[in-house]
Amino acid sequence: MKELVLISGKGGTGKTSLVAAFAALAAKIVLCDADVDAADLHLVTQPRILETHPLVAGHKAVIDPERCTQCGLCREWCRFGAINADLRIEPLLCEGCGVCARLCPEQAVDFREKTCGVWHVSETPYGPMVHARLGIAEENSGKMVALVRREARRIAETRRIPMILTDGPPGVGCPVIASIGNADAVLAVAEPTVSGRHDVDRVLALADHFRVPAAVCVNKWDVHPKEAARIAEAAREKGAECVGFIPFDPVVTRSQVDGRCLMEYGETAVVRSIEQVWEKLCALLGRADGDLKSLQ
Ligand code: SF4
Ligand code: SF4
Numbered sequence: 001m002k003e004l005v006l007i008s009g010k011g012g013t014g015k016t017s018l019v020a021a022f023a024a025l026a027a028k029i030v031l032c033d034a035d036v037d038a039a040d041l042h043l044v045t046q047p048r049i050l051e052t053h054p055l056v057a058g059h060k061a062v063i064d065p066e067r068c069t070q071c072g073l074c075r076e077w078c079r080f081g082a083i084n085a086d087l088r089i090e091p092l093l094c095e096g097c098g099v100c101a102r103l104c105p106e107q108a109v110d111f112r113e114k115t116c117g118v119w120h121v122s123e124t125p126y127g128p129m130v131h132a133r134l135g136i137a138e139e140n141s142g143k144m145v146a147l148v149r150r151e152a153r154r155i156a157e158t159r160r161i162p163m164i165l166t167d168g169p170p171g172v173g174c175p176v177i178a179s180i181g182n183a184d185a186v187l188a189v190a191e192p193t194v195s196g197r198h199d200v201d202r203v204l205a206l207a208d209h210f211r212v213p214a215a216v217c218v219n220k221w222d223v224h225p226k227e228a229a230r231i232a233e234a235a236r237e238k239g240a241e242c243v244g245f246i247p248f249d250p251v252v253t254r255s256q257v258d259g260r261c262l263m264e265y266g267e268t269a270v271v272r273s274i275e276q277v278w279e280k281l282c283a284l285l286g287r288a289d290g291d292l293k294s295l296q
Helices: 015-025 071-079 097-104 142-159 174-180 194-209 225-237 250-259 267-288
Strands: 001-008 030-033 048-063 109-124 127-134 163-172 184-190 214-219 239-246
Touching: 001 015, 001 142, 001 174, 001 194, 001 267, 015 163, 015 184, 015 250, 015 267, 030 142, 048 097, 048 142, 071 097, 097 109, 109 142, 109 194, 127 142, 142 163, 142 174, 163 174, 174 194, 174 239, 184 267, 194 214, 194 225, 214 225, 214 267, 225 239
Parallel strands: 001 163, 001 184, 030 127, 030 163, 184 214, 214 239
Antiparallel strands: 048 109, 109 127
């Protein structure tokens, strides 16, 4: 089984549209939306939700007024200023560090695990999908990313599906680190701008640090061909193959607005370039252990 994770230095590079397009090209696939903060793969894959589970991560502190003697110790030590003058905890300021619960001489602080959203197992026209939805103002964490990836892997193993396609979070922070560990390859999706080139540098350095083979593709390359060429060259210098250039096409936006996969809009230039990128990715992944045929 292989897992390919699409990442990018910032949001809005076209990662999710590409994941959905690759899913349409693959014969058997498990989809995983690890961009838990801004999950949107469900918008273009028409999932039918089969299972919903609570997403439990982190803790929240609540003071029991019956037991509290109002000594003020917790307020004094809460470095996040989450405990107000009335000795009530502001849920949006509480970081769940647990200091108040530990120091309270009356054990008046209830420090319980919190449910910060839900995760789903769905069926899509392309195969099963694991995705999550965070509650309002809840924070993402590597733990949630690890959870959706673990579930995607379990489904792939149970149903003998040879590939997992993961829509990773943008950036190089904790959720991205959690989304690429133990993956078989990452595809960094870049836009042809100077900041896009720096983003590619950062995500390739991250992939290299975790010893995950990386490839790069440039989306909307024809908006700035020279910068697209620079990104491909910079990637090559870092040992990552540039697997393709995808042109700008308003049909991509139309497919997002319609909530449909890009591949349903006929044989356009953008579709042909995505097919070429997919073939190269399959070849790259297949090279790792000769398992290419099972992916297509
Ligand atoms: S430390 Fe405990 S008893 Fe003291 S104010 Fe805080 S909750 Fe109340
Ligand atoms: S858990 Fe930490 S952040 Fe939250 S109220 Fe207690 S001391 Fe403050």
